[in-house]
Amino acid sequence: MSLFISLAGILLGFALNASSAMALSLNPDAASPGIEDANILHWILFVVILAVIVVVNLAILRAARPRTRAVGAKQGRKISQTKLALGLSVFALALFVVSTVFSDKSREIPVSTETVAGQVEGQPLEIRATGQQWLWRFDYPNGAFSYRRLIVPTGATVQLNLVSTDVVHSWNLPELTGKALAVPGKTNPVYFRADDPGVYTSRSSVFSGQGYDTMEIEVEVVPPAEYEAAIAKLRIDIQVAQDKVEAEFQAARQKADEAADQVKQMDSTTKLNETESANAE
Amino acid sequence: MSRTTSYPQSMPPTRPEISSDGPSSRPARWIELATSADHKDIGRILITTAFGSIFLAALELLLMRVQLAVPSNVFLNGVTFDRLLSVYGETAIFLVALPLIIGLLYYVVPLQIGSRTTAIPRVGQIGLWLFIFGGIMLYASFLFTPPEAGINPLPPFSDATFTPNNGVDVWIGSTGMIVLGLLMVSIDLLTTLHNLRAPGMAWRRAPLFTWAGAIVTWLFTIIAPIFLAAITMLMIDRLYGGGFFSGEEGGSPLLWQHFTYIFFTGVYMAVAVTFLAAIGEIVQTFTGRELPRKSFVYSLIAIALIGTLAWTQNMLTAPIPSGWKYYGMLMALALIVPFGLIFYNLITTVSQSDFHMRAPLRFALGALSLASIGLAAEIAQSTIAIATQLSQTYDAWAATHFTLIGFVVFGGFAAITYWYPKMTGHELNEDRAAKSFGLMFAGTLIAVLPLFAAGVEGQVTDSYRFFSGEGLDVWNLISSVGTLILFVGLVLAVGNLVKSRTEEPVATPDPYRGDSLEWLALSPPPAHNFDVLPDVRSTRPMRDIREAIKRRDDENAEAEGVAQPVA
Numbered sequence: 001m002s003l004f005i006s007l008a009g010i011l012l013g014f015a016l017n018a019s020s021a022m023a024l025s026l027n028p029d030a031a032s033p034g035i036e037d038a039n040i041l042h043w044i045l046f047v048v049i050l051a052v053i054v055v056v057n058l059a060i061l062r063a064a065r066p067r068t069r070a071v072g073a074k075q076g077r078k079i080s081q082t083k084l085a086l087g088l089s090v091f092a093l094a095l096f097v098v099s100t101v102f103s104d105k106s107r108e109i110p111v112s113t114e115t116v117a118g119q120v121e122g123q124p125l126e127i128r129a130t131g132q133q134w135l136w137r138f139d140y141p142n143g144a145f146s147y148r149r150l151i152v153p154t155g156a157t158v159q160l161n162l163v164s165t166d167v168v169h170s171w172n173l174p175e176l177t178g179k180a181l182a183v184p185g186k187t188n189p190v191y192f193r194a195d196d197p198g199v200y201t202s203r204s205s206v207f208s209g210q211g212y213d214t215m216e217i218e219v220e221v222v223p224p225a226e227y228e229a230a231i232a233k234l235r236i237d238i239q240v241a242q243d244k245v246e247a248e249f250q251a252a253r254q255k256a257d258e259a260a261d262q263v264k265q266m267d268s269t270t271k272l273n274e275t276e277s278a279n280a281e
Numbered sequence: 282m283s284r285t286t287s288y289p290q291s292m293p294p295t296r297p298e299i300s301s302d303g304p305s306s307r308p309a310r311w312i313e314l315a316t317s318a319d320h321k322d323i324g325r326i327l328i329t330t331a332f333g334s335i336f337l338a339a340l341e342l343l344l345m346r347v348q349l350a351v352p353s354n355v356f357l358n359g360v361t362f363d364r365l366l367s368v369y370g371e372t373a374i375f376l377v378a379l380p381l382i383i384g385l386l387y388y389v390v391p392l393q394i395g396s397r398t399t400a401i402p403r404v405g406q407i408g409l410w411l412f413i414f415g416g417i418m419l420y421a422s423f424l425f426t427p428p429e430a431g432i433n434p435l436p437p438f439s440d441a442t443f444t445p446n447n448g449v450d451v452w453i454g455s456t457g458m459i460v461l462g463l464l465m466v467s468i469d470l471l472t473t474l475h476n477l478r479a480p481g482m483a484w485r486r487a488p489l490f491t492w493a494g495a496i497v498t499w500l501f502t503i504i505a506p507i508f509l510a511a512i513t514m515l516m517i518d519r520l521y522g523g524g525f526f527s528g529e530e531g532g533s534p535l536l537w538q539h540f541t542y543i544f545f546t547g548v549y550m551a552v553a554v555t556f557l558a559a560i561g562e563i564v565q566t567f568t569g570r571e572l573p574r575k576s577f578v579y580s581l582i583a584i585a586l587i588g589t590l591a592w593t594q595n596m597l598t599a600p601i602p603s604g605w606k607y608y609g610m611l612m613a614l615a616l617i618v619p620f621g622l623i624f625y626n627l628i629t630t631v632s633q634s635d636f637h638m639r640a641p642l643r644f645a646l647g648a649l650s651l652a653s654i655g656l657a658a659e660i661a662q663s664t665i666a667i668a669t670q671l672s673q674t675y676d677a678w679a680a681t682h683f684t685l686i687g688f689v690v691f692g693g694f695a696a697i698t699y700w701y702p703k704m705t706g707h708e709l710n711e712d713r714a715a716k717s718f719g720l721m722f723a724g725t726l727i728a729v730l731p732l733f734a735a736g737v738e739g740q741v742t743d744s745y746r747f748f749s750g751e752g753l754d755v756w757n758l759i760s761s762v763g764t765l766i767l768f769v770g771l772v773l774a775v776g777n778l779v780k781s782r783t784e785e786p787v788a789t790p791d792p793y794r795g796d797s798l799e800w801l802a803l804s805p806p807p808a809h810n811f812d813v814l815p816d817v818r819s820t821r822p823m824r825d826i827r828e829a830i831k832r833r834d835d836e837n838a839e840a841e842g843v844a845q846p847v848a
Contacts, residue, residue: 027670038666045661052660056624056653063632064646081576084625085618092617095660099610103665107603133443162600167438168534170598170673174739178669179598183535184437185528188600205673207431207743208438210359 032176032192034106041102110193114155116224118142124159124191131169131182134211144235149218153227154194162188170206173217179205194221318402319808320391323409325704327384330416332775334376335690341369343768350761352749362745363429370432371452374548375459376416378689382497382555383463385696387470390494392799394487395479397810405469411462419455428452431743436526436537441519449519453512464505471498481817488797492578493558497551500585504547511540535599542592550588554581556692557623560645563699564627566795567642568634572626574820580619587615597668606665613663620656624649640714644695647722648687655683676736679729686725694774702788706805710785713777720770727763731756796821
């Protein structure tokens with residue numbers, strides 16, 4: 001029995017030790033309004049859960065204590081089952097109400113305080129995030145796109161439309177949006193508004209194959225002007241790269257055509273020579 | 282076996298003669314086991330397979346934890362880790378949890394209801410062999426390509442386009458055979474429960490574990506076909522160009538998630554129901570008190586029903602209508618009521634009574650302790666706001682593992698040590714059981730508690746490595762050490778089960794003075810279970826029998842006492 005008690009000591013020590021890590025750091029860097037509500041709910045539920053665990057395990061320990069004297073039958077059951085069930089129902093219902101309130105609040109679409117290019121006034125800025133093995137692609141309203149790294153403006157509500165071209169991926173950005181699945185054939189929108197500039201990194205969280213652990217997400221939050229400049233530059237860069245590729249392609253094709261012409265000429269000369277030699281014979 | 286003897290024609294026998302070589306010799310034990318349709322043999326094979334597979338699952342978990350002990354480890358490469366992870370998941374669910382609950386119920390419940398056989402034993406026998414070949418198929422795949430698409434191979438990733446090798450086909454084939462086999466065993470048990478109860482064994486008098494048998498077999502009869510349908514659709518998608526789960530061709534990848542999560546959540550609840558009922562039996566026997574029956578049985582039914590209906594709790598981040606999400610949250614939180622009632626009743630019953638601490642009760646209390654941590658942590662996992670943060674991380678993994686290690690491993694050892702004398706005819710070594718319990722309990726706490734912290738720090742599951750500088754190093758190292766301790770404890774505990782069969786004294790039929798009818802049969806029970814079947818007149822038939830015997834002895838003694846002075 002001393003064994004059981006010492007193990008209980010380990011348990012409690014661990015629970016308290018892990019608790020400080022758990023309670024304080026669900027999301028210390030919450031950067032979107034909804035995430036704050038998730039943090040508060042986590043705090044409430046964490047206290048409730050820890051209380052439940054401690055009470056239940058202390059009761060188990062008390063039940064398993066070594067008996068030094070006989071336990072009389074006088075300690076009869078005092079609470080009736082109906083009352084207990086009612087009490088537990090009230091507890092469960094209270095948890096449901098609290099969870100619903102905070103979940104609703106955390107799912108509310110935040111209001112834009114800024115409007116940037118490509119965004120209709122009063123509407124969120126729509127960016128499409130495409131999951132693919134094992135990279136995220138982001139398409140901005142102006143036609144520019146980027147891989148792995150997403151740039152968003154501060155203050156503007158972003159509607160990230162999650163889609164997938166191959167398998168199920170999970171978008172995962174604890175500080176701004178939390179997790180959401182990108183499922184092929186469906187669009188799953190998530191909303192966030194980042195108020196402070198910064199860089200947030202994370203990685204996908206649904207197993208998607210061998211490159212899964214390298215499927216990183218990096219979101220850079222910059223002021224609106226910088227964002228507009230950045231995606232404009234991105235578009236120009238893409239156009240430049242496209243032009244360059246096009247030019248190289250045209251050059252290569254021209255070269256190929258010339259080479260083909262030469263071969264044709266050589267062919268015809270060889271043919272000519274052949275006919276000549278045939279004639280000579 | 283009779284032998285015909287030919288007699289000379291001239292001397293016909295005056296009377297018919299029967300000549301014989303004596304009774305035919307019994308076939309070898311393994312032939313008997315392999316050809317038996319007896320519920321006890323089938324149950325023992327299922328239970329033995331489950332305890333053998335606990336070792337395999339723990340070994341696979343240990344290998345994965347060694348890989349995750351330090352950041353950016355190169356002990357295993359990605360593919361090997363994915364394969365170990367997939368096989369670990371399948372082993373833990375389909376080769377440990379399911380055969381353990383079905384095997385225990387199939388062995389014990391016919392004895393508890395006073396039946397001499399099961400209703401359709403051949404169906405159970407076919408089920409057993411389907412199960413065995415499913416298990417062989419899974420582990421034979423290590424010679425070729427083991428499954429590597431994750432614990433739950435989500436299409437379209439598990440479609441032929443993205444995982445063209447045979448691993449997923451092995452997963453489909455082996456889980457299909459295992460689930461179909463165990464479904465047939467449960468159908469046999471369900472039929473037995475409804476048709477072959479002893480005279481007087483009304484449902485209101487049925488023991489708790491028998492109730493669990495009825496609930497689990499009904500539940501399994503509902504959820505197993507859903508799973509079989511899902512894997513058949515996946516097989517058609519993979520091999521015959523179907524489009525059930527491909528988003529582009531009019532199918533839906535989310536359909537698979539609905540189907541499989543109904544099944545997996547149902548299995549989770551079946552495990553909880555079975556082992557809570559087993560713990561209930563243990564508590565009743567060792568404390569000599571009855572649990573409030575009505576409340577306990579209704580709670581078990583509620584767990585099976587509400588728990589399975591809470592399957593959308595696993596899909597809180599998927600693009601499904603929000604109504605489904607709030608519904609999943611409501612159902613998951615409603616589980617607080619039945620679980621709370623059962624935990625309260627079990628703990629107060631132990632607390633208010635004198636008892637002898639023996640191995641089954643020790644494991645039972647350990648199971649309650651670990652499961653309480655896991656179930657409480659599931660509260661947070663089932664709320665939408667927190668699931669979007671913590672699902673698919675090691676926080677969710679830790680909650681599930683606390684509950685399942687608590688119920689399956691500790692509840693499993695509680696049940697097996699409780700019925701060990703009945704099954705083997707030998708006592709169990711209490712000393713070794715206590716030591717292995719200590720190691721396993723400490724190991725589980727050290728292995729799983731730090732993962733809550735790692736999950737909150739954001740470590741995602743199923744990844745074969747993590748990187749330093751994210752606050753994860755310490756938690757993972759502690760967890761790996763704990764897994765090693767858990768593994769050693771498990772090996773000792775399973776070794777104790779094997780060793781006690783030969784080393785320990787022979788057990789009496791009723792070593793604990795239990796109240797249900799399995800203790801009336803010999804240990805181990807003969808093929809026909811009971812020589813005489815009693816009329817069941819209360820919820821505690823064995824106590825009635827003991828009292829009747831005592832009354833008869835008293836009367837005899839009294840009669841002798843009266844008779845003596847005259848003589």
